[in-house]
Amino acid sequence: MTARSIDEAHRTSSPLELLFDLTFVVAVAAVTAELAHSIADGHVEVVGFLQVFFSIWWAWMNFTWFASSYDTDDVLYRVLTMVQMAGVLVLAAGVPAAAASGDYRTVLIGYLIMRAGLVVQWLRAAYENPAGRSTALKYAVGIAAAQVGWLLALVLADLALPWFVLLVAVELAVPRWAERGPQTTWHPHHIAERYGLFAIILLGESVLAASRGVQAAVASDHVSASFLLVAGAGLVLLFALWWLYFLHPSGDGLRDRREHSYGWGYGHFFLFAALAALGSGLEVAVEETTHAPQSVGYAVALPVAVFLTMLWLVHAPIVNPPVTPLIFVLISVAVVLALPLVLSAVGVVVGCAAVVVLLVGAVLVRQPARSSPGVTSPHS
Incomplete structure (x- = not known):
């Protein structure tokens, strides 16, 4: 898993990336359907919608930028990507409960599955690409630490809004911190x-x-x-x-x-x-x-x-x-x-x-x- 070239010719989305996107169709459909119900009922759940949509978008975005730098399309890469796809479907299954009663447990489980698959991808990149090892390890450590925070927030504070905002800030900070030094070669x-x-x-x-x-x-x-x-x-x-x-x-x-x-x-x-x-x-x-x-x-x-x-x-x-x-x-x-x-x-x-x-x-x-x-x- 060596870094791909920044100016690689003929670089386009792979069939695996397109399949990955299809799983997000299910998640987005679930969250938009719940928002439509809240609009029709006269009590628009904007905060809940943004919370769930953030988990969908952030997981998609992290995989996208990783793949732009390290997509090997070999067996292990495909399997780990499919693990992340499974997490998307679990997340989508939890959207109705999150919208109806604020129960984010299933959504969080799906999110953790997606993020765990990406952590393993970064660890593999650190092992097989010495030139970008420090950056890859920072990503792996930062993402893993954020997931511990999500679990603690759910257990201790029932994912209250202040905890959610704090953990979002941590998630957003990980790429800025990891990219200090050798930077990933996204196309x-x-x-x-x-x-x-x-x-x-x-x-x-x-x-x-x-x-x-x-x-x-x-x-x-x-x-x-x-x-x-x-x-x-x-x-x-x-x-x-x-x-x-x-x-x-x-x-x-x-x-x-x-x-x-x-x-x-x-x-x-x-x-x-x-x-x-x-x-x-x-x-x-x-x-x-x-x-x-x-x-x-x-x-x-x-x-x-x-x-x-x-x-x-x-x-x-x-x-x-x-x-x-x-x-x-x-x-x-x-x-x-x-x-x-x-x-x-x-x-x-x-x-x-x-x-x-x-x-x-x-x-x-x-x-x-x-x-x-x-x-x-x-x-x-």
């Missing part, structure tokens, strides 16, 4: 592709969530012109968000400004969480078209506003000049946040779709010479 275009694939997964979950709303509306015979309008606008909104995300040349930006990778990588938590939450909001908006309360409008508008804001924030340090001018972003976010004050849930979905479509169009008009800006050459 910028590979990382950009992996994040893009996870964004697609979340957009796909939004399509699935919206389709659940369509099924519920059809089953209850609530099909109307407003229903067709909100369902169509929701689909257009997702298409436009996909288009906007991939207008940003992340691979080239990470290659040229590796020092900003932490802000880019960590900042995606809020961007990804917004996409997941949007799916829940769209599901309820489609299902309850004619009698959706104002809170449903905010359940759509707030995630869109967070997505637009975070998309600019994470890319501004690595893409110069920014793909989307800041003034465009500020105007779009202001309009989106104002929509629930004056429009019904149907109008909010339609308005958000119109705003993002106009934003995509404005960016394309400003960059007529750029072809497929979100895609980089496989020879890079």
